[in-house]
Amino acid sequence: MSSLALFYSSITKKIILALAGLFLITFLLVHLGINLLLLLNDGGALYMTAVGFMTTNPLIKIMEVFLFGGFAIHIILGIIVQVYNWMARPVRYKVEGYSHTSFFSKYMIHTGAIIFVFLMIHFNNFYFVKLGWVAPPAGLEKEDFYQMAILLFSSRFYSIIYLILMLFLAFHLNHAFQSAFQTLGLSHTKYTPFIKFAGTAYSIIVPLGFACIPAYYLFLK
Amino acid sequence: MNFTLKIWRQKNAKAKGKFVTYKLNDISSNCSFLEMLDILNEQLVLKGDEPVAFDHDCREGICGTCSLYINGHPHGPDTAVTTCQLHMRKFRDGDTIVVEPWRAKPFPVIKDLIVNRNAFDQIIQAGGFISVNTGGIPDANAILIPKEDADYSMDAAACIGCGACVAACKNASAMLFVAAKVSHLALLPQGKAEASDRVQAMVRKMDELGFGNCTNTGACEAECPKQISITNIARMNREFLGAKVGSQKKRVSSGGGF
Numbered sequence A: 001m002s003s004l005a006l007f008y009s010s011i012t013k014k015i016i017l018a019l020a021g022l023f024l025i026t027f028l029l030v031h032l033g034i035n036l037l038l039l040l041n042d043g044g045a046l047y048m049t050a051v052g053f054m055t056t057n058p059l060i061k062i063m064e065v066f067l068f069g070g071f072a073i074h075i076i077l078g079i080i081v082q083v084y085n086w087m088a089r090p091v092r093y094k095v096e097g098y099s100h101t102s103f104f105s106k107y108m109i110h111t112g113a114i115i116f117v118f119l120m121i122h123f124n125n126f127y128f129v130k131l132g133w134v135a136p137p138a139g140l141e142k143e144d145f146y147q148m149a150i151l152l153f154s155s156r157f158y159s160i161i162y163l164i165l166m167l168f169l170a171f172h173l174n175h176a177f178q179s180a181f182q183t184l185g186l187s188h189t190k191y192t193p194f195i196k197f198a199g200t201a202y203s204i205i206v207p208l209g210f211a212c213i214p215a216y217y218l219f220l221k
Numbered sequence B: 001m002n003f004t005l006k007i008w009r010q011k012n013a014k015a016k017g018k019f020v021t022y023k024l025n026d027i028s029s030n031c032s033f034l035e036m037l038d039i040l041n042e043q044l045v046l047k048g049d050e051p052v053a054f055d056h057d058c059r060e061g062i063c064g065t066c067s068l069y070i071n072g073h074p075h076g077p078d079t080a081v082t083t084c085q086l087h088m089r090k091f092r093d094g095d096t097i098v099v100e101p102w103r104a105k106p107f108p109v110i111k112d113l114i115v116n117r118n119a120f121d122q123i124i125q126a127g128g129f130i131s132v133n134t135g136g137i138p139d140a141n142a143i144l145i146p147k148e149d150a151d152y153s154m155d156a157a158a159c160i161g162c163g164a165c166v167a168a169c170k171n172a173s174a175m176l177f178v179a180a181k182v183s184h185l186a187l188l189p190q191g192k193a194e195a196s197d198r199v200q201a202m203v204r205k206m207d208e209l210g211f212g213n214c215t216n217t218g219a220c221e222a223e224c225p226k227q228i229s230i231t232n233i234a235r236m237n238r239e240f241l242g243a244k245v246g247s248q249k250k251r252v253s254s255g256g257g258f
């Protein structure tokens, strides 16, 4: 069988897409944990320790490869699947979209695209700076993520964009979590209600956690 | 009751189709949707016009021949019924009703509201059966089947292959249909023997025909006249993953069966 993703069966593609998605979901928790350290009143000491660990630990370095791989796979397969789906209905209905469906499931490619744009901005602000591809803001070291983050969040515009993005992230996650389990075939009369509940809870709590930080800078500072 | 109908008219597979508006008056609320179309067609014939072509056979919700995408719903606004079981009392007097054929690349329009659903036959031919050689009738109790399994199997077997799932899905995915066909066999001991080959062959055929990928929106389950559940899709994913990962390399010389 060809190793080209295009030639994988629809279900194989979706299973890989789901696994990559679940991996990104776990990563999001780690990211949130570190971000929340920004709210501590210690001048960024603990935050920088965590960032230092994440940028130098060899095990994390290996995980970083998986992480980027996970993003790439999730994005590329997501687009391939979507393009096939558009092609499967060349002539559209005049009246459509009235069937009862889970609302957010219909907009995964759109919410995904918005998250992707933000991801690029995010890379530009941090990761590329670390790599030396992009110059750090004036007066800052290229490793000084704490000051960079503070600088970004003190911009009203950025904070508002960030808050809006979290809303879209929530929409994406809301369908993603339980959908991934369904794709993996993990549907069970006893556990599925719990998975659905956990997915909804996750999609609210995690983006809310991220949103705390810009909200703090917007309203409390 | 009076209605304004906007119906998709297309001479043949090649022709460019368009919506044509018809006014229909004095329709009984007890009329079925297909009877309403019959009345329209009688009037068209009397006027010397070409009647609207639509699929139908049993007219009691068991054969899966009728179709029609009515006001944004396959089989119309009612739940758990086919178009032939839909009644005009489900609409309001004076309503405008838009009637379209199923829209999916593997279901090309043949004429007006009739589409070619041969793609489903091809999927069944790929593996939606059990290879039973002839012989005596086995004793009914020789193979024990748990009641639960039999019930779940029967639920899946209720699929009449009408294609409403494909029509409803925003991705024109046939996963609910294929999942139902995979499930009703995979749940029973007689079907288990070939389960691994079956699921792979049927999915391969489904992809080849150009159906979309399921994104778990649940529209199919909501519109299915037989209320087939998407837990069948999860079962098929499970079967497929197990078959792909767990199956051995094929023996070259094996005869019979698949």
Ligand code: FES
Pocket (backbone or CB within 6 Å): B055, B056, B057, B058, B059, B060, B061, B062, B063, B064, B065, B066, B082, B083, B084, B085
């Ligand atoms: S005509 Fe047989 S199901 Fe409608």
